[in-house]
Amino acid sequence: MTDQQDLERIAAVIETGPYSDTWESLAAYEVPRWFAEAKFGIFLHWGVYSVPAFGNEWYARHMYVEGRPEFEHHRATYGSQDEFGYADFIPSFTADAYDPDAWAQLFREAGAQFVVPVAEHHDGFAMYDSGRSRWKATAMGPQRDVLGELAESVRRQSMVFGASSHRAEHWWFMNGGTLSPSDVLNPATADFYGPAQSQAMQPNDQFLIDWFLRTIEIIDTFEPQVLWFDWWIEQPAFEPWLRKIAAYYYNQAVRWHRGVVIQYKYEAFRPGTAVYDIERGALGGIHPTVWQNDTSVSRNSWSWIEDHDYKSADEILAELVDVVSKNGVLLLNLGPKPDGTIAEPEQQLLQTIGRWLGVHGEAIYGTRPWQIAAEGPTEQRSGYFTDSSATRYTASDFRFTSRKGVEGEFLYATALDWPADGQLRVASFGSNAGLVGGAVADVTVLGHSGELAWSVDPDALHVTLPADRPSSFGVTVRVEVAPAEPGKRRTGFHL
Structure with missing residues (x-):
């Protein structure tokens, strides 16, 4: 031809x-x-x-x-x-x-x-x-x-x-x-x-x-x-x-x-x-x-x-x-x-x-962006060719994703480092932030199936992480969102 x-x-x-x-x-x-x-x-x-x-x-x-x-x-x-x-x-x-x-x-x-x-x-x-x-x-x-x-x-x-x-x-x-x-x-x-x-x-x-x-x-x-x-x-x-x-x-x-x-x-x-x-x-x-x-x-x-x-x-x-x-x-x-x-x-x-x-x-897979992408103190450069040197993230730097399905709505916060004291604090999930859109029904750590202590107050979601790290990089908490109950503060010790 x-x-x-x-x-x-x-x-x-x-x-x-x-x-x-x-x-x-x-x-x-x-x-x-x-x-x-x-x-x-x-x-x-x-x-x-x-x-x-x-x-x-x-x-x-x-x-x-x-x-x-x-x-x-x-x-x-x-x-x-x-x-x-x-x-x-x-x-x-x-x-x-x-x-x-x-x-x-x-x-x-x-x-x-x-x-x-x-x-x-x-x-x-x-x-x-x-x-x-x-x-x-x-x-x-x-x-x-x-x-x-x-x-x-x-x-x-x-x-x-x-x-x-x-x-x-x-x-x-x-x-x-x-x-x-x-x-x-x-x-x-x-x-x-x-x-x-x-x-x-x-x-x-x-x-x-x-x-x-x-x-x-x-x-x-x-x-x-x-x-x-x-x-x-x-x-x-x-x-x-x-x-x-x-x-x-x-x-x-x-x-x-x-x-x-x-x-x-x-x-x-x-x-x-x-x-x-x-x-x-x-x-x-x-x-x-x-x-x-x-x-x-x-x-x-x-x-x-x-x-x-x-x-x-x-x-x-x-x-x-x-x-x-x-x-x-x-x-x-x-x-x-x-x-x-x-x-x-x-x-x-x-x-x-x-x-x-x-x-x-x-x-990661099949997720969609949440209302905001990130939380934390570390500034990240944007644009082309920004990976010439490593960005040093902290356990206070989070990236968010979300998922909606027949089981309800789930939010994910991935900390880009593991906190030295084992305590995770996610300000964007606090009740005063007004971003979650409902009550926090449950919190889990991906890769961990045991008991987990967590609580939500006006300032943040607080999570006590398990002693054993699920992986070598960071940690991800999954938040199950339920319809809000007015005036009720969620706290718990959950499986």
Whole structure:
């Protein structure tokens, strides 16, 4: 099928609706319930950039930029860039230990509900059997459809499969190699490194159509329920193509009978037409619609490198609890090694998260924001890229979630540390705060089934915590709310 025939086929799908490629039509989109309730997913940056394992996943660009540490490292380790270029790493990207079933089992044990591997990063190497490029994992390196295999394994574990596209940035990503001797302008590899144009220029029609059709190819081949985009799609040249992608994707999802999610940064999509994503970030309060924080287990790289600055499990769990309290979802990134193994520290982080969710998942999965997101003295920065250093929370810092069902209403307060004296005080649940909306009928600590002493007075809910901690991070109290009885102060010693 020619590009023109493919474009006509796509236009026919858009024309038959129910979504058309206008922002007004796309505003009818609704975030699917599965995503709003999932709360936690796994992101994967795995590709040729995992081979040099130096700096970060932008090695493909930085190795050609004079003055960058990667430039000098490359020359000292592999030789000059015109003798050993980025493409020469591909044979070492073997994936010979890649076991997608083991990956999926690990992600499921971690409590993840969806998985989003990178289909193609800025470097231009497709991790699937693309019909639009010879530079792909099925023909070079692993010589396997690593994306397709993972899709099957993830779905067998009853998780939702998604994919991310970082192709837009390839317009300029390799342009450093045009300024000094390198293989970037070699005719034999021009279809891999190109266009290598200036970032100051908008992409031309040839690039835009190819980018568009590569995106449609991912949709058609894998039927992902998450489609994640990096930031450069906010350039004006992409705008009409984004509307077409959204209309096509949403229309196909109707035919699949599945709810899907497009994730974007900054202002690439109109509010309400897709899901807003904040890279390594946080919000100051509850967002009116479901949003996402994509972050990584490491502060200094999204891909495998030798000297990761790993976050602790407590830091990641604090991010998860904070995001969920503000109507968000956490997408946590890992970076497998070039042979397909996941580093032991990253496995341990996931296993710790999974154990915590096994105890506290009731306060996370399927919950909704409460009237307020937080209480406590610790100030948290909001916006993009706020995770450069760990925030030190106290036992007086809480994040709230809620749940309504046939059993009644439950409120959850997760303290981001364990109080040294074993006494928990939640001011927002005090009767004078006027937030609970009824009497406190019962209080329990998640993970504890024994007796618990608690009381409510005008100033706070007071809870004497059990001697044995249910988990290593924080503590969650569940409050059952009953209709208020005027003038009655609740106190008790309850099971």
